[in-house]
Amino acid sequence: MNKRTRAVGFGNATDADGIALSLGQQVRNYVLQKIDSGEWPEGTRIPSEAQLVEQLGASRMTIHIALRDLSAAGVLMRKQGAGTFVAPRSSQSTFLELRNIHAEIEARGNRHTTDVHVMEAINCDLSLATEMNVVPGSTVFHSLLVHRENGRPLQIEDRYVNPLFAPDYLEQDFTRITPNEHLMAMGPLKEVEHVIQAVTADEQSRALLEMQPGEPLLLLRRRTWSRGLIATSARLLHPGTRFSLAGRMTVPH
Amino acid sequence: MNKRTRAVGFGNATDADGIALSLGQQVRNYVLQKIDSGEWPEGTRIPSEAQLVEQLGASRMTIHIALRDLSAAGVLMRKQGAGTFVAPRSSQSTFLELRNIHAEIEARGNRHTTDVHVMEAINCDLSLATEMNVVPGSTVFHSLLVHRENGRPLQIEDRYVNPLFAPDYLEQDFTRITPNEHLMAMGPLKEVEHVIQAVTADEQSRALLEMQPGEPLLLLRRRTWSRGLIATSARLLHPGTRFSLAGRMTVPH
DNA sequence: TATACAAACTTGTATATACCAATATATGAT
DNA sequence: ATCATATATTGGTATATACAAGTTTGTATA
Numbered sequence: 001m002n003k004r005t006r007a008v009g010f011g012n013a014t015d016a017d018g019i020a021l022s023l024g025q026q027v028r029n030y031v032l033q034k035i036d037s038g039e040w041p042e043g044t045r046i047p048s049e050a051q052l053v054e055q056l057g058a059s060r061m062t063i064h065i066a067l068r069d070l071s072a073a074g075v076l077m078r079k080q081g082a083g084t085f086v087a088p089r090s091s092q093s094t095f096l097e098l099r100n101i102h103a104e105i106e107a108r109g110n111r112h113t114t115d116v117h118v119m120e121a122i123n124c125d126l127s128l129a130t131e132m133n134v135v136p137g138s139t140v141f142h143s144l145l146v147h148r149e150n151g152r153p154l155q156i157e158d159r160y161v162n163p164l165f166a167p168d169y170l171e172q173d174f175t176r177i178t179p180n181e182h183l184m185a186m187g188p189l190k191e192v193e194h195v196i197q198a199v200t201a202d203e204q205s206r207a208l209l210e211m212q213p214g215e216p217l218l219l220l221r222r223r224t225w226s227r228g229l230i231a232t233s234a235r236l237l238h239p240g241t242r243f244s245l246a247g248r249m250t251v252p253h
Numbered sequence: 254m255n256k257r258t259r260a261v262g263f264g265n266a267t268d269a270d271g272i273a274l275s276l277g278q279q280v281r282n283y284v285l286q287k288i289d290s291g292e293w294p295e296g297t298r299i300p301s302e303a304q305l306v307e308q309l310g311a312s313r314m315t316i317h318i319a320l321r322d323l324s325a326a327g328v329l330m331r332k333q334g335a336g337t338f339v340a341p342r343s344s345q346s347t348f349l350e351l352r353n354i355h356a357e358i359e360a361r362g363n364r365h366t367t368d369v370h371v372m373e374a375i376n377c378d379l380s381l382a383t384e385m386n387v388v389p390g391s392t393v394f395h396s397l398l399v400h401r402e403n404g405r406p407l408q409i410e411d412r413y414v415n416p417l418f419a420p421d422y423l424e425q426d427f428t429r430i431t432p433n434e435h436l437m438a439m440g441p442l443k444e445v446e447h448v449i450q451a452v453t454a455d456e457q458s459r460a461l462l463e464m465q466p467g468e469p470l471l472l473l474r475r476r477t478w479s480r481g482l483i484a485t486s487a488r489l490l491h492p493g494t495r496f497s498l499a500g501r502m503t504v505p506h
Numbered sequence: 507t508a509t510a511c512a513a514a515c516t517t518g519t520a521t522a523t524a525c526c527a528a529t530a531t532a533t534g535a536t
Numbered sequence: 537a538t539c540a541t542a543t544a545t546t547g548g549t550a551t552a553t554a555c556a557a558g559t560t561t562g563t564a565t566a
């Protein structure tokens with residue numbers, strides 16, 4: 001029997017592009033699929049190495065290394081003698097919150113509402129084409145929303161979206177779900193880029209955020225990559241005086 | 254011969270607390286020490302697995318796993334057939350640069366100078382004690398510097414330091430090395446907390462940064478943990494109009 | 507019932523072996 | 537000198553084996 005190409009359990013032996021996956025990768029995918037599907041929620045004790053050896057047909061060392069990798073990545077938590085557990089989602093990607101403004105506002109026990117000011121498809125100029133990494137003149141979607149916490153404006157969300165990534169973007173009702181939630185459902189994001197600046201409000205932003213003249217703004221520009229393209233580029237503007245970004249991270253080695 | 258307790262090469266077999274280290278940990282420490290000491294700068298091709306087997310006396314699999322871990326942590330880059338290389342520092346802890354303002358300014362080809370305004374030991378009040386997680390009234394060190402890029406003020410560094418972590422802090426010449434560099438040498442940091450805000454400059458900050466009235470500032474508060482205590486808490490103030498924080502991170506699975 | 511101890515289970519570490527895959531280098535023919 | 541080929545080097549993956557070390561569970565004893 002060929003040791004290298006045997007498939008794990010009933011899992012796939014190739015990825016979406018038909019590239020053969022290593023046994024270790026298949027084990028990792030198997031575990032991640034169980035977690036993503038909800039079958040193994042946070043805190044679940046997953047099968048022991050010995051059980052996975054039986055279920056998946058790989059050797060114990062292969063299983064061990066795969067689980068070790070997922071543990072280093074923060075997906076699992078392992079404890080000698082006790083077992084292997086699904087790590088809480090919150091301990092991952094701790095850095096720079098503000099992944100879901102709706103969830104964050106609700107978590108504070110407050111009410112979140114959204115005003116939709118712009119929903120349009122536009123042909124992008126050279127500057128925007130560079131920002132989105134598309135050819136100039138291409139059509140991209142554009143939305144401009146204001147998020148409110150208990151009625152007070154908290155964030156201007158000025159977003160451009162690649163139609164290839166989210167074709168139905170303009171049909172969404174963003175007073176009911178956030179753009180972020182819709183985009184998350186479109187596909188897994190691979191990379192995130194942030195640029196943070198303090199700026200003075202222009203007149204439009206000042207009016208939308210109901211601020212006094214001269215108040216500083218916190219500007220967060222965020223681009224996310226998915227499926228090899230820039231899925232979305234957003235400018236998130238916050239009143240500096242009553243908003244902060246917080247993050248905490250464990251340092252590698 | 255006992256497989257488990259044999260020391261790697263000339264390295265230590267125990268950590269600072271006398272706890273026995275695994276062989277794999279010794280290998281990782283060996284590599285990290287070479288990198289941290291500058292003996293292996295960025296881009297260096299480090300000895301091959303076979304050479305490390307000879308030099309350190311561990312088996313190839315042990316060496317391989319150790320290097321694999323460091324590769325996953327972003328410390329090394331490995332290429333099949335070519336070798337193992339020290340990864341550029343910038344690709345580590347990619348998120349939120351500004352770990353070393355001196356290095357960043359020099360990397361831009363500019364000149365970095367520092368003005369020292371305050372160097373003192375103070376007894377902390379309740380607020381500061383909470384921030385530093387020490388008992389109120391304890392002595393903590395305090396420094397206030399201004400970092401300049403080609404003569405222009407770029408950052409106010411207002412820092413409090415736990416004397417237990419860096420007893421010689423006040424004896425340092427911060428026109429020659431940065432506080433960050435001194436603190437890094439004191440011990441490994443385990444965790445970092447950031448809070449980012451946009452604020453309006455008070456009169457002192459405005460003067461130190463040579464800004465116009467009303468210009469916005471980017472405020473970065475950073476606390477770092479090491480050896481189970483808060484090593485340092487810093488307020489870093491930047492002119493918002495000519496400064497930005499950038500970061501890029503790959504999303505776990 | 508409570509405690510002590512033993513056994514079973516689980517992950518952690520290390521090695522030896524085997525072969526695969528990508529890269530770099532030496533060699534030889536043209 | 538150039539190109540193609542063979543060879544050596546280097547990391548990647550997978551397995552089998554052995555033992556260490558921490559946790560849980562079961563059992564016997566006081």
